[in-house]
Amino acid sequence: MSLILKLLFATSILLLMSCSNKEPKIAQIKEIGLDQQMIEAYREGLELLDIGQGGMAARKFNEAEILYPQSIWAPRASLMSAYSYYYFDSYVDAIQEIDRYLKKYPNHKNKDYAFYLKSVSYYNQISSEKKDLGPIVEAKKNFEYIINNYPKSEFALDAEYKLELINEILASKEMYIARFYMEKEKWIASINRFKKVVKDYDKTIYVEEALFRLVEIYYRIGLEEEAKKYAYLLGYNYQSSAWYENSYQIFNQKFKKKRIIKKNKSKSILEKIKSLL
16 A cells, blocks of 8 residues: 555544544444555455466466556556466457456556557467468557557557558468469459458568569450559569569560461461462
8 A cells, every 4th residue: 555545544544533433433344444454455466467377376366456446556456366367378368358358447558558458469369371360350459559549658669660560461361362363363352352451561571572463364364454554563663572573574475476476377377378389
């Protein structure tokens, strides 16, 4: 308990002792007792956390919060409960505890930390771009919330870094699906996925390949102007890229084919002329 809080309690007791009504004294003494119990529960929570008992520590912090809900330590105890779950990989419990904290203490000063803890709880559940998309989307949403609402907080920089990694994962998921459609010759579905990468994940490592695949598909289905448009975008932004060289070869092959066709036509005409002589 803080020194100011102790002084306030002591002053209150002295004032009450001068009154003839005894009931307030009993209530104040009881309140001090609850405060001491809250401090003891909080201390036990820290000890349990220190020895690796995450679940028990979380419950002990919840007990501290319940014992003295009006205290400045109550919202901190709630956050410590969430942290206990998070620290020992109980991410679902951590998220539930944070949501409860945000609802119960909407004006508390440590909300930026709460959103960060919620974000990384989702982030740590991300396992593969081929699996459940839910944790990826939720992590992205919460990191973006931190960047937009707490840009000067100590968590904003890490949120930006993790958001870049999330975008790489989301882009890789789109690429995985797009390639699958491409193999099945489902051109429209594949084109839409590659376009999404170009539009929404243009800062990822996958944008160059996505542009090349659009060149490749459009050329393959006979939409040469569209193929040229994306080849131009690829060359303008990534001229030194291997993907741009590959796209150039697509059109270069077309040029060679035209020359071969012209040669074949000229030979056939000569042969016709010779047959007439």
